[in-house]
Amino acid sequence: MKLAAAFVLAALSASAADAPAPPAEAPVYTADGRLVPPPDYREWIFLTSGLDMSYRARSGMDMHMFDNVFVKPQAYREFLRTGTWPDRTVLVTEVRGARSKGSINQHGQFQTTEAMGLEIHVKDSARFDGGWAFFAADSAAPAPQIPVQAECYSCHREHGAVDTTFVQFYPTLLGIAEQHGTFSAAYLKERDQSGGGH
Ligand code: HEC
Numbered sequence: 443m444k445l446a447a448a449f450v451l452a453a454l455s456a457s458a459a460d461a462p463a464p465p466a467e468a469p470v471y472t473a474d475g476r477l478v479p480p481p482d483y484r485e486w487i488f489l490t491s492g493l494d495m496s497y498r499a500r501s502g503m504d505m506h507m508f509d510n511v512f513v514k515p516q517a518y519r520e521f522l523r524t525g526t527w528p529d530r531t532v533l534v535t536e537v538r539g540a541r542s543k544g545s546i547n548q549h550g551q552f553q554t555t556e557a558m559g560l561e562i563h564v565k566d567s568a569r570f571d572g573g574w575a576f577f578a579a580d581s582a583a584p585a586p587q588i589p590v591q592a593e594c595y596s597c598h599r600e601h602g603a604v605d606t607t608f609v610q611f612y613p614t615l616l617g618i619a620e621q622h623g624t625f626s627a628a629y630l631k632e633r634d635q636s637g638g639g640h
Pocket of ligand 1: 491492495509511533534535562563576577588592593594595597598606607609611612
């Protein structure tokens, strides 16, 4: 009896110790809720590069920028299967400097070694109201959550094609979302108004 009880106790404490261990690819936070910028995002799945994408009137500055979007491989595979993002999805936008003349290049823009910061979009329903939160990091230092009143949330909610993300600009995922019928109502309305099609 005694032995059995000890066994059960040992099993219980072992599973309790195991329980909080996050899945391999889960986002990592500090005790005070800041997000640790993922150090290995360059080894994730590449979704797209945008050049000088802007939703604001031109600043008049003669400067170019790329943004490169990456997502965790597990989340990408789940999107291929379901047309939407699983819990614990992490997406990273890396902002990069652009240059025109360099080496043999005469025209067009290429990306430079100058990384100008990361924007991070995390789905973690147990933690965030509405499921998702934004972070911005300019170094490896943990970044605080951007307050939910910020424009990041409203623009992504009102214009992102799938689950507050901009799948309309991710060429390998757009058709998957179409097949699964996972577009947001807001996106479908916007698409219809702009003459349909992609
Ligand atoms: C007015 C609209 C708008 C606002 C405001 C905005 N974004 Fe975005 N965001 C976009 C668009 C458009 C893309 C797609 C970029 C591409 O295709 O390269 C995007 C993509 C992203 C992505 C890639 C993952 C995803 O969700 O699709 C991240 C991360 C991101 N934005 C973070 C932020 C953060 C952080 C802020 C606030 C500081 C912000 N965004 C504010 C329009 C917006």
